[in-house]
Amino acid sequence: MSFLIQLIQSFVQKMLALLSFGQKTITNSLSIYIKTNTGRTLSVNLEPQWDIKNVKEIVAPQLGLQPEEVKIIFAGKELSDATTIQECDLGQQSILHAIRSRPQPQRQRLQSTVMEEEPQDIMNISTSTGRATPSPPEEPSKPLCETLVDLQLLSEERINITEEDRQRTKAHFFVHCAQCNKLCKGKLRVRCSLCKGGAFTVHRDPECWDDVLKPRRITGHCESQEIACFDNETGDPPFTEFYFKCGEHVSGGEKDFAAPLNLIKINIKDVPCLACTEVSETVLVFPCESKHVTCLECFEQYCRSRLSERQFMPHPDIGYTLPCPAGCENSFIEEIHHFKLLSREEYARYQRFATEEYVLQAGGVLCPQPGCGMGLLVEPECKKVTCQNGCGYVFCRNCLQGYHLGDCLPEGTSTNASGSCEYSVDPNRAAEARWDEASKVTIKVMTKPCPKCRTPTERDGGCMHMVCTRAGCGFEWCWICQTEWTRDCMGAHWFG
Numbered sequence: 489m490s491f492l493i494q495l496i497q498s499f500v501q502k503m504l505a506l507l508s509f510g511q512k513t514i515t516n517s518l519s520i521y522i523k524t525n526t527g528r529t530l531s532v533n534l535e536p537q538w539d540i541k542n543v544k545e546i547v548a549p550q551l552g553l554q555p556e557e558v559k560i561i562f563a564g565k566e567l568s569d570a571t572t573i574q575e576c577d578l579g580q581q582s583i584l585h586a587i588r589s590r591p592q593p594q595r596q597r598l599q600s601t602v603m604e605e606e607p608q609d610i611m612n613i614s615t616s617t618g619r620a621t622p623s624p625p626e627e628p629s630k631p632l633c634e635t636l637v638d639l640q641l642l643s644e645e646r647i648n649i650t651e652e653d654r655q656r657t658k659a660h661f662f663v664h665c666a667q668c669n670k671l672c673k674g675k676l677r678v679r680c681s682l683c684k685g686g687a688f689t690v691h692r693d694p695e696c697w698d699d700v701l702k703p704r705r706i707t708g709h710c711e712s713q714e715i716a717c718f719d720n721e722t723g724d725p726p727f728t729e730f731y732f733k734c735g736e737h738v739s740g741g742e743k744d745f746a747a748p749l750n751l752i753k754i755n756i757k758d759v760p761c762l763a764c765t766e767v768s769e770t771v772l773v774f775p776c777e778s779k780h781v782t783c784l785e786c787f788e789q790y791c792r793s794r795l796s797e798r799q800f801m802p803h804p805d806i807g808y809t810l811p812c813p814a815g816c817e818n819s820f821i822e823e824i825h826h827f828k829l830l831s832r833e834e835y836a837r838y839q840r841f842a843t844e845e846y847v848l849q850a851g852g853v854l855c856p857q858p859g860c861g862m863g864l865l866v867e868p869e870c871k872k873v874t875c876q877n878g879c880g881y882v883f884c885r886n887c888l889q890g891y892h893l894g895d896c897l898p899e900g901t902s903t904n905a906s907g908s909c910e911y912s913v914d915p916n917r918a919a920e921a922r923w924d925e926a927s928k929v930t931i932k933v934m935t936k937p938c939p940k941c942r943t944p945t946e947r948d949g950g951c952m953h954m955v956c957t958r959a960g961c962g963f964e965w966c967w968i969c970q971t972e973w974t975r976d977c978m979g980a981h982w983f984g
Contacts, residue, residue: 518573521583522547525687525713530586534573541569547586561585563632564678564690564708564728576631577675580738585687587711632676632693633659639697640753640773660754662770663746664825665734671784671829673735674746676700678708681729682719685712686742690728697750700730747825751775752784761786762814772826776816788829795830795838802849808842856888857881872971882936882970890937891970897942939965939972951983 522530522543532546544555551558560567562576562584578584636659663674680688681703690708699705707725710717717726733739734746755771763786772787774780782790790813794800800808803820810827812819821827828835840861844854847863855862855875862878872891875881883889887896935944938956940963945954952967966977 518578518582519580520578521581522586523583523686524551524586525588525685525711534578536572536574538573539569540567540571540573543573543584544569544586551586551588553588557589559587559589561587561687561689561711563676564688565629565631565635566689567631568629571630575634577633577735579675579735581741582739583686583742585712587687632678632690636676636693638754638756639694639700640756657756661732662749662752663732663734664749664828665736665746667737667740668734669832671749671752672746674732674748675735677731677733677742679729679731679742680708680710680712680717681727682717683710683712684729684742685710685717687712688726688728691725694730701748701750703727703729747823749826750823751821751826755781763790774812774814774816774819775821776812776814776819778812778814778816780812780814780816782813784829787826791827791830792834795834795841798841800838800841800845802842802845808838808845853885853888855879855881856883890939890942892937892939892942893972894940936967936970938963939970952977952981 518534518536520532520534522532524530528551530547530550532543534543540560541555543560544558547560548555548558562578567576638657638659641657659676661674661676663672664670665672677686678688678690679686688708688710690706692706694700694706704727706728707719708728710726718724719726732746732748733744751772751774753771753773755767755769758767759771759781760767761771761783762780763782766783768783771781771783774782791810794810800810801820803809806820806822807824809820809822809824811821827838830838843863844861847854847865850865851868852863852865853873855864855878857875857879860875860879860881862875864873864875864878866873866885871885873883873885875883882891884891884896889896935946937943938945938954938958938961941956941958941961943956943958943961945956947954947967953973954965954967956963956965964973965971966973966981968981969977
């Protein structure tokens with residue numbers, strides 16, 4: 489009779505366990521994809537409070553394995569059974585990697601050898617009983633977002649972190665997300681530099697931004713395919729490739745990418761802004777030796793004022809950028825995505841100025857026609873320039889006026905030095921900016937100068953054969969070529 493009662497109690501307990509597990513599957517809130525190295529992709533729903541052991545119990549039967557035969561890899565770490573989904577900082581449609589555990593006989597033999605030679609290193613002696621007890625198990629592996637310390641801390645600062653400061657000194661990343669079109673919190677992700685697979689575990693955590701941004705710094709173990717990746721024929725492990733994703737929208741898969749803003753950091757040292765002297769939570773640290781700090785509002789104002797004065801600096805390796813406002817050497821901002829903190833209109837103007845500066849630095853010219861400004865790269869000895877793929881305006885390279893025969897007029901010569909980083913004003917552009925010169929701009933847009941006497945001429949229909957009506961000139965020229973009328977013009981574009 490007692491045996492029957494125990495059997496009924498055991499049956500009831502198992503049913504209650506199944507019901508409680510079934511309740512978990514009903515209240516799931518995260519839609520997660522689980523990829524295997526055999527090409528399969530599973531879609532599961534997980535609760536944030538679940539642990540990795542629950543994930544293995546769900547995934548293993550679908551793979552034909554036991555839960556203890558499966559290991560879960562995410563963001564460069566093999567997650568322990570005790571790690572919860574919430575600790576992994578997963579978003580909707582994030583990807584976990586489920587890999588079949590491979591036996592490691594060499595490691596087991598090494599551990600047994602060490603146990604025979606140095607038993608006291610493996611076993612703890614109980615002072616109360618005098619008996620040897622096994623040493624406590626290793627701390628379960630946490631995801632990278634939990635173990636990574638802020639990259640701006642020095643080596644000695646990492647060692648002396650207290651438990652109170654550990655939460656604040658966790659690594660925080662900021663990105664510019666093209667989808668959100670704003671500054672967002674970012675998430676660091678890991679993949680193999682060879683096959684680009686995400687089933688990759690790092691051999692060590694990154695300790696500085698160079699470890700993250702520069703290639704071939706940290707090695708790891710890739711299990712994205714059934715045959716492991718190797719960096720070379722000698723079997724060296726592959727290198728890690730770090731990348732960033734936006735943490736504020738649904739994941740777009742392993743190809744989702746956001747530009748890292750490595751100069752924007754959490755102000756863990758409470759350094760005041762060099763402009764407004766306020767202490768802000770999020771700041772930008774310039775890459776100078778003094779590491780000057782500015783709040784984001786002052787940085788935007790700094791960029792905006794330099795942009796309005798056209799005082800950005802062309803750098804041969806970086807591009808159109810800014811240095812530290814304190815005048816420090818070697819302080820140029822290398823990642824130009826930081827300038828996307830400006831508005832859409834301001835960033836579009838920044839890109840236009842950068843393009844114009846590049847053209848001028850490369851020995852090119854800008855189309856002087858109002859409303860165009862197309863950058864044109866031409867041969868150094870070429871005097872006649874045609875704005876191809878633009879407005880079609882034909883002008884003289886030397887004086888930037890409509891193309892003409894003979895020497896340029898002295899007042900038409902541009903004084904803008906192409907190699908100067910200082911802001912200068914083109915006299916021709918300054919003339920167009922006058923209030924009472926608006927009619928002259930209209931004339932310039934609607935007319936073309938006679939190549940001989942430079943009298944503005946308007947074409948009002950008809951063919952392309954123009955005859956200058958100015959007394960004493962009478963020069964016959966082509967409206968398209970802006971040169972003397974020839975048989976070639978007659979055959980090619982007499983009527984357009």
